[in-house]
Amino acid sequence: MDSLVDRIERLLAVLAESGGAPAVDPGRPGAIRSQLAEHFDFQQPVAREDLLQAAAVLLRATSAQADHGMYFGSIAGGCRDASVAAAAFEAGLGVLPVAWELAPGVAELEGLLMSHFVRIVGMDPDRTVARVCETGEEAQLAALIAAATQCFPEFEADGIAAVEGRPRLYCSEAIVGPWQKRAHAAGLGRSAVRAIPCDEAGRIDPTALRRQVIEDAKAGDTPFFVAVGAGAASTGAIDPVKKLVAFGRVQGMWVHVDGNGLGLGVYASRLAPLLAGSSHADSFATETRGGLPAAGSAGFLLCRHPRPIGHAFSVEDPRLPATTAGAAEARASGLLGARRAAALPFLLWLAQHGQSGYGELLDRLCARADELRAALRAADCRLRGADDVPVVCFVPPQVDGQAALEALAARLRASSIAWIDAVTLPDGAPALRAWVSSSATGPSEIAALVQALGD
Known part of the structure; x- marks a missing residue:
């Protein structure tokens, strides 16, 4: 009987031969919906082979291949071997990493990977909380919630309405859209975000930031959070990390590095110098499905302050075993009560290639x-x-x-x-x-x- 590994190897070979295009012309949404109606009515059972064949044809015809040489999109793909293998292992073995006791092997593998990533970023391994999130967006939002929990003691119990002074967070105009959405989700409101002008390359203007923070403080607002862009969607620009971290320290503000675009550049000799200073930020978040090729789709969150992470996200769930002493519990470090083994594809790929x-x-x-x-x-x-x-x-x-x-x-x-x-x-x-x-x-x-x- 074929082993699971043998079957995965055959699947990878088929995918490698299937070609694909960097972009597709799927037509209008109605055309795709008509195709879907032919195969997916959810009324009667369908033979598995027929169903998988229909899904494969549809997805191939309507999916841009992000690992194609003519693909120049900002959402990177690639590294399919590890992604396919990890997905097969997770689904085939029924991995449930929500609690350590349910999947201790996966939990410890993730812990090993995150300890490695802490060292790559340069943060203190003894003080840094490092957690895998379902997505990069979850990691960014979790960092903002942790910052509000740390900076405003009343926020944890009574929410933003109990905070004295209008909380303000700051980012460049190049990344303001995502941060307005995150401020909305965190209960701060979109108007809490100050969009700071950029230079011609798309990097934040530190002088304009300083001026805005001072003006807001004089007006009675409470500046508390600076988001440092590392890979703005429009230009890929990386803000001056060192300058912004130093500024935040002087002002007593939480400094966060938003690495959803190029945060994994800490591995590259060309990009790592641009990210220098991230080791002294209060938090750092990135994702494996960002602007650089990596396996899988996971978010990574690093935070120098364990207390707000624990206060914001720890929860006891009667459906699950009690927390395990000394173990990193997924349910105690992010927004989701349950998630995939999201980091497994990247872990396997990184272990293979170093x-x-x-x-x-x-x-x-x-x-x-x-x-x-x-x-x-x-x-x-x-x-x-x-x-x-x-x-x-x-x-x-x-x-x-x-x-x-x-x-x-x-x-x-x-x-x-x-x-x-x-x-x-x-x-x-x-x-x-x-x-x-x-x-x-x-x-x-x-x-x-x-x-x-x-x-």
Whole structure:
């Protein structure tokens, strides 16, 4: 009888041969819904083989392949081998990591991975709480809730209404949208967020931040939280981490590094210097399904303050065994009462390739971005945004205005030539954005993209 490992190896071989495109033209939503109605009416049983075949055909035809060399999207893919294997293990073995006693092996594997990640970021392993979350978004929101719990003693029991003075949190204009949503979810309200102007690259202006914090404090508000962007969606820019951490210390504010875009750059020699200073932040959050290729889809949360994490998220659930002394319990460190073994794909992939192998992969992406910038410059494109990250923003010659750029990006996607996005930069100007996120991108793909822009 075939072992589970043998079956996974065969599945990986089939997936590797199945090709795919960097973008698809699925038509209008109604067309897809018509296809769904043919196979999924939920009234009568369907043979498993027929059902899986229908699902495979549909997903293949309507899914952009994020590990394709012509995929330049900001949500990275890749590393399918570890993701497929981990998903098979989790589903096939019925892993339930919600309580240590239910899945001690997974819990300890996650603990091992997070101890490693704490060292990579440079935080104190004896003082840092490091937890796996279901997603990067959960990790970011958990950091904000922990900060409010730490900074406002009355917040834990009585909520934001009991806090004296209007709590204020600060981030750059480049990342303000997600933080408004998180402030809303945390009960602070969207107007609590101050959007600070950026420089031309999309990095926050520290002088403008200082001025806004001082003005708010004089007005009777309570500045308490600074979100440092590490991989803004529009340009990939990384804010000056060291300066912002130092500023937060002087002001007595919680400093958080939002690494959902490029936080895993701590593994890369090209990106790690830009993230230096994260080791002294109050919290750091990132995800494996962000702007850099990694296996799986998990959030990582590091926090230098154990108390607010415990107070905000610890709960006893009568459905589950009692907490195990000395064990890291998933239910005591995040918003969700139950979750997947979310970090298992990344753990398996990192163990296979090593941190040096992962760092080399990320450095190659940065080098490819440099090559793309050079090719675009030679084609008379106007470069915008940051030039030290694997994200390239540009405006092709003789293509002007938001509508024209959106039409060009849509044409490339609809024809399955390349996935590329039209974005609005922090200064309001439109541009195309090529996020170099696929390990399959090479010189030929760069040349093909530049040629397609002029066709």
